[in-house]
Amino acid sequence: MPADHLVIRVVDLETTGGRAGTDGVVEIGWQDVEGSDGTWRIGAERGARFVDPERPIPARTQAVHHILDGDVAGAPTWLAVAPAVLQPPGRPLAALAAHRAAFERRWCRDALTGRRPWICTYKCALRLWPDEPSHANQALRYGRRPEGLDRRAGLPAHRAGPDAYVTAHLLREMLREAPLETLLAWTREPALLPRVTFGEHRGRRWDTMSDDFLAWVLTRGGFDADVRFTARRQQALRAERPGTEPPARLL
Known part of the structure; x- marks a missing residue:
């Protein structure tokens, strides 16, 4: 990989709830954004995997992502899945990204990410597009209409793979308006x-x-x-x- 080639991996998690200590991951999705010579594009690397949360999925969260206990039966656990996604072998990442990244970081801890920096596309959207009526991921999808976003690939909403795909397109648009270092700095605040x-x-x-x-x-x-x-x-x-x-x- 050329020295000036940068890869940012966008990740999205579906979980049993919002508390990392008592709730588990049921699905992880990812989509790479790649850049070289100041030009950013959607990469070919994307995917999604079910994860065994090692506890039942409550009905209230099934109603959000529609993932049932039977869907994740026999899937690998979080600690078995996460390292290869968050630190892909032979593919050094410049950063990880997520919409409202504080949520994903509850489970994607430094020991699993190699302490890579994060971009929060929610925080960056507030800075770059303050006049949008909503800064939710799906609202920005339709408000900004990023170039090249395939509607079918971004569905269903609230599933890890499609949501990561949508977020990646928004991130690419952000990188056309602000340098990577600025997005990282905004995320830290x-x-x-x-x-x-x-x-x-x-x-x-x-x-x-x-x-x-x-x-x-x-x-x-x-x-x-x-x-x-x-x-x-x-x-x-x-x-x-x-x-x-x-x-x-x-x-």
């Missing part, structure tokens, strides 16, 4: 939210909120890291550009 996600101002753009509102968010407890990060970023931007506070008092 909390999410930069374009709109307020709580209270009476839900849906309003953060850049329209008053200085008093930003100060209230940062002095009041109970807000998550994404909200606090966004409020601090707005404060920093206004300090760099004095006089940018919105004229209307919103709190």
Whole structure:
């Protein structure tokens, strides 16, 4: 493989639930994105495998991905499947990627990934496409309509292989707008939210909120890291550009 050839493997997991300590993986899907000389394309390497979660699949999660206990009966366990997917022999990866990567990282731990860096396409979409009405994977699929995405290959939704395929096409579009290093840096930070996600101002753009509102968010407890990060970023931007506070008092 040429020295300038880069491979990013997009992964997607379907699980029995959201707690890595008590829930297990039932399916893993992957799709490579490859780049050289600054040009990125969808790679040929893709696939999906059932995984034995070593516990029953609850009805509430069967209703999401439609994978039943009988589907995974006799499948290999997570520790038997994961290493070859996350560290493919003879195919060094520049990074791993997932939409809302924090979820996949609950199971794809450093010991299984070789401590490779991650790209969260959700966090990157918030930065690159803040005006999209939704930043969910399937909403972006139709909102951005990435070039070359085969509708049939991206179905059914909420299955590991098709979801990884869709995410890979969105990632390729992102890499056309921002360098790999920038996507990695955005992933390391909390999410930069374009709109307020709580209270009476839900849906309003953060850049329209008053200085008093930003100060209230940062002095009041109970807000998550994404909200606090966004409020601090707005404060920093206004300090760099004095006089940018919105004229209307919103709190």
